[in-house]
Amino acid sequence: MPELPEVEVVRAGLAPAVTGARIAAVDVLDVRALTRHDPSSGDFEQLATGATIGAAVRRGKFLWLPLDSAGGPRAIVGHLGMSGQLLLRTPDHPGDDRHARIRLHLEHPAHGELRVDFVDQRTFGSLAVDRLVPTADAEIAGFSGEATGEWARLVPTQVAHIARDPLDPAFDDDLFFHRMSRRASGVKRVLLDQGLISGIGNIYADESLWAVALHGEQPASSLTRRRRLDLLRAVRDVLGKALVEGGTSFDEQYVNVNGESGYFAHSLNAYGRAGLPCPRCGTPMVREAFMNRSSHRCPRCQRLRRPRAARGR
DNA sequence: CGAAAGACCTGAGTGC
DNA sequence: TGCACTCAGGTCTTTC
Known part of the structure; x- marks a missing residue:
């Protein structure tokens, strides 16, 4: 079960590959993976496609990828639930994954084309595009390694009520x-x-x-x-x-x-x-x-x- | 506000 | 062989 250490390993593995990458296309293979996405804010595929990822950030078990999209700051928020995985793959990786739910097709200026597959057997995990809002205490929102940007003190609305984790320097x-x-x-x-x-x-x-x-x-x-x-x-x-x-x-x-x-x-x-x-x-x-x-x-x-x-x- | 219970979900394993 | 049941459990929602 992914808890903080496991999610951090995922974040750290994803960060160098996705930071600076543009989302060229999105495949939603199973809409149940979007249960946390609020459709009233727009369509997941449309909001994500064309955006560039600024970093990979984590608070507790929540992970998010800030986007540079127009119309206010947003991020792709992910939670792995019990069985979720975010797998970094080459574009030609066979699509025979039984539990693949969502694919992000990325174009990275240095690494070329790659794919992030959200795979989740038990479907307790999910991805969503969510608005970013200022943190209540004005501190850094979560852990993002060395990366920093305008998103640093912004947190997804659906993570705002989640407490800081005990490894966060701003944990009180x-x-x-x-x-x-x-x-x-x-x-x-x-x-x-x-x-x-x-x-x-x-x-x-x-x-x-x-x-x-x-x-x-x-x-x-x-x-x-x-x-x-x-x-x-x-x-x-x-x-x-x-x-x-x-x-x-x-x-x-x-x-x-x-x-x-x-x-x-x-x-x-x-x-x-x-x-x-x-x-x-x-x-x-x-x-x-x-x-x-x-x-x-x-x-x-x-x-x-x-x-x-x-x-x- | 706190506390507790229910809902959500799939696959492996077990007992009959 | 097949069927019913249990277990794994994070988070959100509902109810009190």
């Missing part, structure tokens, strides 16, 4: 701690709430909680400031390590080959380890139902600690 730690303190729900739910902190999915939530020995159902408001600091540090550590592994394991070949390989190449301490010994204490890990999905934890290290007042009988 104290704001996050404050909002956390007002949440009675479990701390895992808070980590997955993209409106509070973005980029974390089920895998890295479980990994981060394991790293600081926290139970996911522990009420967020019950954590001391010290625990919150530890947790945020663990989140950054887990995401950062996955990013390094993702970067080294697929290198620049990644987008040319296969977006899925390498997603789980890094070592996991909790996710998917039900029945296996906890790497810290050796106790068999457990898998529990959580919000229509699964949580993985060590029943010994990660125990629920009820607040004193609520500890009954």
